Amino acid sequence: MKNSHGYRIVSGVVCVLATVLFMFPLCIMVWRSFQNGGLPNYSKVFDSYNLLLNFWSSIKIVGGTLMVVAFSVSLAAFAFSKLRFPGKKALYYILLSGMMIPTAATIFPLFQIVKGLNLLGSSLSLIFPYATASCCFNLMILKNYYDAIPNEMMQAAHIDGASKRQIFSSIMMPIAMPGLSVVLIQTFLSAWNELQMSKTFITDPTLQPISIIPIRFAQTVSSISFTTEVMYAALVICLIPVVVFYIIAARFLVAGLTNGAIKG
Amino acid sequence: MPNRRLTYRKSDLQNYWFIAPVFLLFAVFIVYPIVYNFIISGYDWNGVSLTRKAVGWLNYTATFKDPIFAKIMSNYWIFAVVTIVTQAFFGILFASFFINKIKGSSVYRILFYLPAVVTPTIIGHVFSKFFEANYGTLNTMLRGLGMESATRTWLADPSLALGCILFVNIWQWTGYSMLLYYANMLNISEDLYEAAEIDGANKAMQFLRITLPLLRSTHFSVFILGALGSLKCYDIVYVLTNGGPNHATETFSTYIQTLAFSTFKQGRAATLVVLMFVIAMVITALQLVLYYRGDHEKELSA
Numbered sequence: 001m002k003n004s005h006g007y008r009i010v011s012g013v014v015c016v017l018a019t020v021l022f023m024f025p026l027c028i029m030v031w032r033s034f035q036n037g038g039l040p041n042y043s044k045v046f047d048s049y050n051l052l053l054n055f056w057s058s059i060k061i062v063g064g065t066l067m068v069v070a071f072s073v074s075l076a077a078f079a080f081s082k083l084r085f086p087g088k089k090a091l092y093y094i095l096l097s098g099m100m101i102p103t104a105a106t107i108f109p110l111f112q113i114v115k116g117l118n119l120l121g122s123s124l125s126l127i128f129p130y131a132t133a134s135c136c137f138n139l140m141i142l143k144n145y146y147d148a149i150p151n152e153m154m155q156a157a158h159i160d161g162a163s164k165r166q167i168f169s170s171i172m173m174p175i176a177m178p179g180l181s182v183v184l185i186q187t188f189l190s191a192w193n194e195l196q197m198s199k200t201f202i203t204d205p206t207l208q209p210i211s212i213i214p215i216r217f218a219q220t221v222s223s224i225s226f227t228t229e230v231m232y233a234a235l236v237i238c239l240i241p242v243v244v245f246y247i248i249a250a251r252f253l254v255a256g257l258t259n260g261a262i263k264g
Numbered sequence: 265m266p267n268r269r270l271t272y273r274k275s276d277l278q279n280y281w282f283i284a285p286v287f288l289l290f291a292v293f294i295v296y297p298i299v300y301n302f303i304i305s306g307y308d309w310n311g312v313s314l315t316r317k318a319v320g321w322l323n324y325t326a327t328f329k330d331p332i333f334a335k336i337m338s339n340y341w342i343f344a345v346v347t348i349v350t351q352a353f354f355g356i357l358f359a360s361f362f363i364n365k366i367k368g369s370s371v372y373r374i375l376f377y378l379p380a381v382v383t384p385t386i387i388g389h390v391f392s393k394f395f396e397a398n399y400g401t402l403n404t405m406l407r408g409l410g411m412e413s414a415t416r417t418w419l420a421d422p423s424l425a426l427g428c429i430l431f432v433n434i435w436q437w438t439g440y441s442m443l444l445y446y447a448n449m450l451n452i453s454e455d456l457y458e459a460a461e462i463d464g465a466n467k468a469m470q471f472l473r474i475t476l477p478l479l480r481s482t483h484f485s486v487f488i489l490g491a492l493g494s495l496k497c498y499d500i501v502y503v504l505t506n507g508g509p510n511h512a513t514e515t516f517s518t519y520i521q522t523l524a525f526s527t528f529k530q531g532r533a534a535t536l537v538v539l540m541f542v543i544a545m546v547i548t549a550l551q552l553v554l555y556y557r558g559d560h561e562k563e564l565s566a
Contacts, residue, residue: 072285079282
């Protein structure tokens with residue numbers, strides 16, 4: 001169907017305006033980071049901060065979270081979609097209710113556990129809480145993805161003598177990969193960007209993940225070597241990994257979502 | 265496969281192993297903390313000392329009398345309603361542009377979603393410089409345009425700060441609702457539109473009679489994500505105002521964090537958690553009732 005002339009003009013204007021609105025803060029950030037000194041602003045960041053350690057913390061935390069989520073949410077989504085067991089529906093809704101629970105509701109008791117286990121400051125203290133939050137949120141997406149796979153496929157394999165475990169790992173999981181990739185992309189982004197729990201559980205500035213570090217920039221800014229422009233450069237450096245990740249992942253996100261992944 | 269059998273085979277019980285890992289995580293990291301908070305809400309405790317004093321419902325009566333709690337509730341309603349309505353409107357608008365394949369759709373789609381992936385602390389800093397009263401970009405721009413009278417202190421102004429935070433929040437998350445709407449619009453069969461075309465329905469009619477009603481489940485998703493997002497909202501508020509000025513932008517999350525980790529009023533913090541939990545459960549129940557009512561196809565087939 002061809003769009004009418006008027007529609008094309010109106011939609012074009014709206015989209016250009018929206019682009020300006022969505023992009024201007026990011027443009028200001030990049031532009032300001034090159035003022036008063038240009039590229040050397042970026043090297044000055046590393047005089048004040050050893051960001052590599054913080055990046056490494058983020059990678060450890062996010063990597064661990066992704067592994068826990070991939071394992072536990074795949075198994076559960078498959079079971080809720082394709083297997084029979086008593087109380088399935090009730091258990092599913094109970095798990096889904098977990099996504100309604102904000103960080104603030106669990107942070108103090110978890111702080112007590114983490115302190116009790118002497119894990120304050122370790123990436124382990126964040127991996128499991130992050131994974132839990134992601135599992136509850138993403139279970140529905142992956143289950144809906146499994147729902148779209150016909151049951152006949154599983155019955156055929158069953159007749160051929162495959163066990164449930166084999167059916168899961170060699171038939172169902174490979175087919176559900178696009179769904180799982182959406183789950184993992186969302187998990188990556190939320191774990192990488194999380195602030196409240198990470199700043200409470202990890203207080204050593206050298207070990208903190210990269211999502212907290214910008215707060216410290218604001219505190220050191222205005223010292224002679226760390227000007228506002230250097231702060232903008234530091235913000236850009238912190239932002240680069242996640243933007244690169246997003247540009248690579250964007251294709252999979254839309255593909256995974258459109259295959260009937262989000263229905264509820 | 266037969267739809268429902270009342271008896272389960274013994275081998276069906278082995279299927280519990282598949283959900284065991286998620287359930288273990290759920291029990292330790294969600295159920296335990298919630299139960300813990302329910303218990304602690306009956307005590308006067310600083311969170312550190314070994315003894316705590318049972319106070320019954322005193323924490324609850326204190327919370328309901330607390331003017332900050334009233335502020336949190338009104339902030340929550342404003343936040344939720346404005347966020348949901350705005351994001352749904354722009355989400356549908358952009359998604360329908362993209363579904364009609366306007367020029368540059370694929371680029372716009374990536375750009376509009378970009379804010380949703382940006383770390384909130386980073387964007388918080390950029391916006392706090394933007395809204396800053398003396399040298400902030402916004403006020404500088406207004407002065408440049410000769411509109412000195414339109415300059416404000418923005419984040420430091422109790423009547424404007426919440427609006428600024430709302431703006432940043434909507435700026436960040438509109439791309440998400442756009443993506444949900446877009447993905448679900450792609451799932452609507454082209455045949456429906458062709459049939460409508462033959463019946464002489466114009467584009468506006470098709471949109472109102474086909475697209476909007478078939479997006480029912482997406483409306484619910486956007487509603488619930490907005491309602492819960494407003495409840496959870498922490499990082500942007502923390503970076504921009506940390507609940508200030510004078511608690512004007514206080515949310516559940518910021519106030520709980522302050523009570524628990526700065527002023528060490530653990531009982532009061534737990535009380536707020538319980539109240540927040542109740543609100544979250546009401547939203548969930550509401551959603552499930554509305555979504556599944558008279559729509560048995562969507563029920564889980566056992």
